[in-house]
Amino acid sequence: xxxxxxxxxxxxxxxxxxxxxxxxxxxxxxxxxxxxxxxxxxxxxxxxxxxxxxxxxxxxxxxxxxxxxxxxxxxxxxxxxxxxxxxxxxxxxxxxxxxxxxxxxxxxxxxxxxxxxxxxxxxxxxxxxxxxxxxxxxxxxxxxxxxxxxxxxxxxxxxxxxxxxxxxxxxxxxxxxxxxxxxxxxxxxxxxxxxxxxxxxxxxxxxxxxxxxxxxxxxxxxxxxxxxxxxxxxxxxxxxxxxxxxxxxxxxxxxxxxxxxxxxxxxxxxxxxxxxxxxxxxxxxxxxxxxxxxxxxxxxxxxxxxxxxxxxxxxxxxxxxxxxxxxxxxxxxxxxxxxxxxxxxxxxxxxxxxxxxxxxxxxxxxxxxxxxxxxxxxxxxxxxxxxxxxxxxxxxxxxxxxxxxxxxxxxxxxxxxxxxxxxxxxxxxxxxxxxxxxxxxxxxxxxxxxxxxxxxxxxxxxxxxxxxxxxxxxxxxxxxxxxxxxxxxxxxxxxxxxxxxxxxxxxxxxxxxxxxxxxxxxxxxxxxxxxxxxxxxxxxxxxxxxxxxxxxxxxxxxxxxxxxxxxxxxxxxxxxxxxxxxxxxxxxxxxxxxxxxxxxxxxxxxxxxxxxxxxxxxxxxxxxxxxxxxxxxxxxxxxxxxxxxxxxxxxxxxxxxxxxxxxxxxxxxxxxxxxxxxxxxxxxxxxxxxxxxxxxxxxxxxxxxxxxxxxxxxxxx
Numbered sequence: 001x002x003x004x005x006x007x008x009x010x011x012x013x014x015x016x017x018x019x020x021x022x023x024x025x026x027x028x029x030x031x032x033x034x035x036x037x038x039x040x041x042x043x044x045x046x047x048x049x050x051x052x053x054x055x056x057x058x059x060x061x062x063x064x065x066x067x068x069x070x071x072x073x074x075x076x077x078x079x080x081x082x083x084x085x086x087x088x089x090x091x092x093x094x095x096x097x098x099x100x101x102x103x104x105x106x107x108x109x110x111x112x113x114x115x116x117x118x119x120x121x122x123x124x125x126x127x128x129x130x131x132x133x134x135x136x137x138x139x140x141x142x143x144x145x146x147x148x149x150x151x152x153x154x155x156x157x158x159x160x161x162x163x164x165x166x167x168x169x170x171x172x173x174x175x176x177x178x179x180x181x182x183x184x185x186x187x188x189x190x191x192x193x194x195x196x197x198x199x200x201x202x203x204x205x206x207x208x209x210x211x212x213x214x215x216x217x218x219x220x221x222x223x224x225x226x227x228x229x230x231x232x233x234x235x236x237x238x239x240x241x242x243x244x245x246x247x248x249x250x251x252x253x254x255x256x257x258x259x260x261x262x263x264x265x266x267x268x269x270x271x272x273x274x275x276x277x278x279x280x281x282x283x284x285x286x287x288x289x290x291x292x293x294x295x296x297x298x299x300x301x302x303x304x305x306x307x308x309x310x311x312x313x314x315x316x317x318x319x320x321x322x323x324x325x326x327x328x329x330x331x332x333x334x335x336x337x338x339x340x341x342x343x344x345x346x347x348x349x350x351x352x353x354x355x356x357x358x359x360x361x362x363x364x365x366x367x368x369x370x371x372x373x374x375x376x377x378x379x380x381x382x383x384x385x386x387x388x389x390x391x392x393x394x395x396x397x398x399x400x401x402x403x404x405x406x407x408x409x410x411x412x413x414x415x416x417x418x419x420x421x422x423x424x425x426x427x428x429x430x431x432x433x434x435x436x437x438x439x440x441x442x443x444x445x446x447x448x449x450x451x452x453x454x455x456x457x458x459x460x461x462x463x464x465x466x467x468x469x470x471x472x473x474x475x476x477x478x479x480x481x482x483x484x485x486x487x488x489x490x491x492x493x494x495x496x497x498x499x500x501x502x503x504x505x506x507x508x509x510x511x512x513x514x515x516x517x518x519x520x521x522x523x524x525x526x527x528x529x530x531x532x533x534x535x536x537x538x539x540x541x542x543x544x545x546x547x548x549x550x551x552x553x554x555x556x557x558x559x560x561x562x563x564x565x566x567x568x569x570x571x572x573x574x575x576x577x578x579x580x581x582x583x584x585x586x587x588x589x590x591x592x593x594x595x596x597x598x599x600x601x602x603x604x605x606x607x608x609x610x611x612x613x614x615x616x617x618x619x620x621x622x623x624x625x626x627x628x629x630x631x632x633x634x635x636x637x638x639x640x641x642x643x644x645x646x647x648x649x650x651x652x653x654x655x656x657x658x659x660x661x662x663x664x665x666x667x668x669x670x671x672x673x674x675x676x677x678x679x680x681x682x683x684x685x686x687x688x689x690x691x692x693x694x695x696x697x698x699x700x701x702x703x704x705x706x707x708x709x710x711x712x713x714x715x716x717x
Contacts, residue, residue, distance in 0.1 A: 438714025
């Protein structure tokens with residue numbers, strides 16, 4: 001017995017060792033299978049998932065081939081427990097946050113968030129997937145039993161056995177690499193995903209959880225080789241877009257806005273391009289790397305938007321911008337939320353504004369609102385990357401105000417540095433106050449900070465910092481009252497306003513959602529009243545845009561909207577089977593100087609907010625270098641969803657089905673549709689590529705060298 005490695009006999013050692021050779025492959029195939037069934041991912045790509053799981057299992061078995069049985073057993077336990085836990089974490093992430101997360105992104109984000117703030121949502125997510133989660137821990141239970149009964153041992157194997165496992169691992173891996181190169185249908189193929197560090201949900205579906213997590217580690221160390229739009233396609237894209245200039249869809253009822261000038265407004269409207277004096281061709285010739293050269297070439301081929309009748313309409317106005325946490329416009333009610341109703345109906349009325357859910361939800365939505373760029377669909381998180389890289393965000397509204405010598409202040413009532421805002425928002429140009437860095441948090445009688453905090457409290461306790469400023473100022477609020485989960489027991493704001501919604505004919509969850517968001521309504525009431533008292537309401541532009549819809553509570557959106565948005569189960573917001581109007585939302589741009597509302601039927605999204613504000617203020621910016629476009633210009637309407645599905649005035653394209661559905665009143669021949677869809681796919685991919693490269697290369701500093709004027713973080717209280 002002393003000659004074997006703790007087995008009962010040589011025969012049992014042999015059986016245990018042989019079974020341990022295939023143990024990991026069995027476990028990993030089991031985990032991937034359970035996960036796919038639980039998440040409804042289907043079997044189309046299962047051969048790829050199977051091959052990579054088998055390969056990974058073979059390689060893991062080699063790691064348990066040392067002379068030390070105890071060490072081997074510990075390794076076996078680790079490689080059973082950790083994958084089982086990670087599969088469970090990804091299942092809950094998708095259920096709670098509607099997205100899968102790469103390993104490094106998950107650890108990074110979790111470390112900065114107070115999980116207790118999400119505890120209700122996490123518990124709900126766990127309960128909704130409890131059966132799948134139980135099945136995921138079965139390998140741990142089985143391993144314990146097998147080790148206890150000594151039916152499975154991890155002793156040292158013979159050299160031939162190890163060579164066989166190494167060979168098998170390589171064969172399975174090579175087969176997997178061959179299978180991903182088959183002519184798979186669809187816009188995003190397994191081969192593309194294997195070499196990319198974006199489109200995480202697609203990686204999980206087509207490659208599997210293990211491969212997605214493994215590639216995240218690999219790409220974080222060595223970088224990704226993902227495809228980018230061919231520069232030769234740029235001119236073709238513009239040809240189609242220029243031939244399809246959207247008809248102007250802005251319809252004004254009466255005078256759109258009082259003139260800000262004492263002089264008579266000239267009849268001739270300046271329609272020159274909104275560009276800066278930048279020689280992009282020359283920059284491309286001297287670019288230090290291929291990504292900078294790609295961006296220079298791309299922007300040199302982008303057709304700029306033109307100035308229009310709204311250019312400079314609000315010149316020298318103050319701007320107060322609010323990103324509304326988890327907001328859906330379907331909750332706005334004339335009686336219950338009179339200020340939200342007033343601002344959304346008496347200013348610019350954007351009838352086709354969308355807030356698609358992009359990577360990392362709040363951070364992704366806020367990034368679009370503030371930069372006019374799409375967030376990368378993967379690690380590193382775009383918003384965090386600009387902070388850690390100390391990027392020059394030349395076109396952010398705060399940076400534009402700073403260059404004019406004006407004040408730019410930002411506030412967020414969270415005492416946790418979520419998404420590293422202490423760095424990101426100072427890079428954007430804000431003098432930043434959050435939590436106990438310059439803010440007085442609202443507390444309970446016992447001295448504990450409320451969760452979530454009140455937007456009304458935040459606005460009222462910060463307004464004196466800027467309201468009497470003589471020069472035009474810019475203030476930014478990242479709201480928090482509407483943060484999930486929505487209930488009357490753990491949500492301080494919902495509990496505070498419970499009586500206000502008691503008689504509404506909605507479910508308790510929907511009532512709690514409305515009650516929590518009443519703090520935003522009351523904050524806006526206080527803000528507008530103060531602006532009017534100070535006599536500057538007609539010199540202040542209020543902008544409000546959501547970061548994202550309340551994605552964890554689609555039932556709430558459907559109840560408020562009085563309609564369904566797809567299948568009966570939209571828990572995970574699967575864009576392959578949903579009505580994209582679930583993302584339809586409210587964008588507010590209001591000032592008291594507007595006599596009548598301006599109805600805008602043009603399709604638009606969050607990336608379009610920054611260039612629209614810049615044009616309204618008459619700021620000098622280059623419309624080619626911002627991925628979004630001025631909504632009030634004649635640019636082609638476009639909203640890009642996280643799946644790379646998209647919507648324009650011509651119709652909506654579903655990437656999963658490959659179907660392009662024409663908009664009402666639009667007619668195209670089959671050949672015209674094919675040409676249009678092909679061109680728009682290139683446009684979509686180019687915009688997403690450009691957004692990612694702008695961040696990764698610090699592109700604006702390449703064009704506008706050392707021009708950033710950073711803000712400062714307020715001192716700790």
